[in-house]
Amino acid sequence: xxxxxEKNKSLQAYNTFGIDAIAPFFCRxxxxxxxxxxxxxxxxxxxxxxxxxxxxxxxxxxxxxxxxLLNRIAxxxxxxxxxxxxxxxxxxxxxxxxxxxxxxxxxxGGLENLSLIPGTxxxxxxxxxxAYGVEIKDTFSHLEAVERESGQLRVFTNSxxxxxxxxxxxxTQARDKYIIASVTFRLHKKHTYNTSYGDIQKTxxxxxxxxxxxxxxxxxxxxxxxxxxxxxxxxxxxxxxFKNPVINTQLFxxxxxxxxxxxxxxxxxxxxxxxxxxxxxxxxxxxxKRAQIGVHEKQALVLVNYGGARGADLKQLAAxxxxxxxxxxxxxLETEVNFI
Ligand code: EPU
Numbered sequence: 001x002x003x004x005x006e007k008n009k010s011l012q013a014y015n016t017f018g019i020d021a022i023a024p025f026f027c028r029x030x031x032x033x034x035x036x037x038x039x040x041x042x043x044x045x046x047x048x049x050x051x052x053x054x055x056x057x058x059x060x061x062x063x064x065x066x067x068x069l070l071n072r073i074a075x076x077x078x079x080x081x082x083x084x085x086x087x088x089x090x091x092x093x094x095x096x097x098x099x100x101x102x103x104x105x106x107x108x109g110g111l112e113n114l115s116l117i118p119g120t121x122x123x124x125x126x127x128x129x130x131a132y133g134v135e136i137k138d139t140f141s142h143l144e145a146v147e148r149e150s151g152q153l154r155v156f157t158n159s160x161x162x163x164x165x166x167x168x169x170x171x172t173q174a175r176d177k178y179i180i181a182s183v184t185f186r187l188h189k190k191h192t193y194n195t196s197y198g199d200i201q202k203t204x205x206x207x208x209x210x211x212x213x214x215x216x217x218x219x220x221x222x223x224x225x226x227x228x229x230x231x232x233x234x235x236x237x238x239x240x241x242f243k244n245p246v247i248n249t250q251l252f253x254x255x256x257x258x259x260x261x262x263x264x265x266x267x268x269x270x271x272x273x274x275x276x277x278x279x280x281x282x283x284x285x286x287x288x289k290r291a292q293i294g295v296h297e298k299q300a301l302v303l304v305n306y307g308g309a310r311g312a313d314l315k316q317l318a319a320x321x322x323x324x325x326x327x328x329x330x331x332x333l334e335t336e337v338n339f340i
Contacts, residue, residue, distance in 0.1 A: 003027050003034050014070065015055035016118055018236035019311045021340070023068035030072050030093070032181050036151045038069060049148065050340065051179050053093070053120035057127065057238055060340045061311040071122050073181050076102065085186050087141055092122025092180040104214045108187035110139035113194055115218040116225045118232055118239065122180035126170040127336070128163040132221055133197035137163035141186040145178035153181065166243050166336055193217055199224050228299045236305030237296065241318060242276040242333040255329060276333055277301035283324045293317055315339065
């Protein structure tokens with residue numbers, strides 16, 4: 001067994017923004033053993049290593065250094081089951097949406113609201129992906145990760161992952177220390193449906209669905225996402241570019257006097273989440289275009305590459321948006337996308 005190492009490889013096909021960055025060294029691993037083999041190679045021990053999953057949450061503002069390692073670790077298996085639940089283990093390099101469709105076909109509930117999210121299974125826990133009222137932490141059991149330094153496999157339970165809104169330990173203390181090899185979800189054989197968020201109910205009606213099923217909810221979510229979010233295969237983008245900010249209730253009340261229609265999601269007595277998309281739209285950016293880049297016309301949270309853009313230009317656009325939202329609302333937007 002030997003992993004092929006390529007040199008000066010274009011990463012354009014490996015990031016959903018479609019930025020043409022060049023990796024000095026590049027390889028693809030399909031098993032934990034291949035991953036461990038690469039980590040032990042003498043030539044890479046002193047070099048930075050960048051792990052790519054689906055490349056759907058990354059913006060290359062320059063060429064990366066060292067080795068770019070594409071995680072394509074595959075496999076699906078049932079670890080155990082009882083009357084109500086099944087624990088299904090899936091390789092970190094599998095495509096997320098394909099895996100969601102597989103669980104739905106098996107009749108296992110819990111991931112249907114997370115249909116059509118771009119990216120891989122291994123990247124999902126890193127930022128605790130979420131949509132339509134569900135986050136992966138809700139069905140996540142544990143994961144196996146390879147420690148970069150030692151090459152050893154280690155298990156992280158749900159609480160050890162320290163999940164938060166678009167966050168986990170892999171974005172904080174354990175950043176750049178582990179590579180996620182597999183994730184195990186505890187899925188439901190008896191279903192409860194979460195259709196309270198946003199347009200799901202309305203879309204189910206539009207689709208003429210009378211009886212709820214995992215597939216019906218998934219179909220509704222797919223339809224909503226397709227209507228609002230650009231397809232990265234057609235227009236380069238990385239989904240939400242910013243996180244929804246959480247502001248203190250005092251600031252929120254002050255803003256609400258001025259903007260009574262400001263959408264809001266109270267987190268507790270002290271904190272309120274407000275949609276970044278709304279703040280950006282109110283600041284006049286929705287549909288903005290400059291050369292090959294812009295702000296999506298149907299969802300202001302999404303920055304797009306119409307073709308041939310440089311990552312640095314998108315970074316500048318993001319900074320301009322942050323400055324104008326801060327000036328108008330006194331709110332600092334944090335990026336959800338990772339910059340290289
Ligand atoms: N809104 C606007 N203008 C816009 C966009 C949104 O006024 O241009 C308003 C909407 O009218 C609505 C509110 O903002 O009142 C929320 O909008 P939406 O339901 O579209 O969701 P979001 O908060 O903008 C979040 C996630 C998405 C996820 C959706 C659905 C974040 C950063 N984004 O977006 O996740 O799909 O909810 O659950 O939390 C992603 O992370 O890449 C992503 C797409």
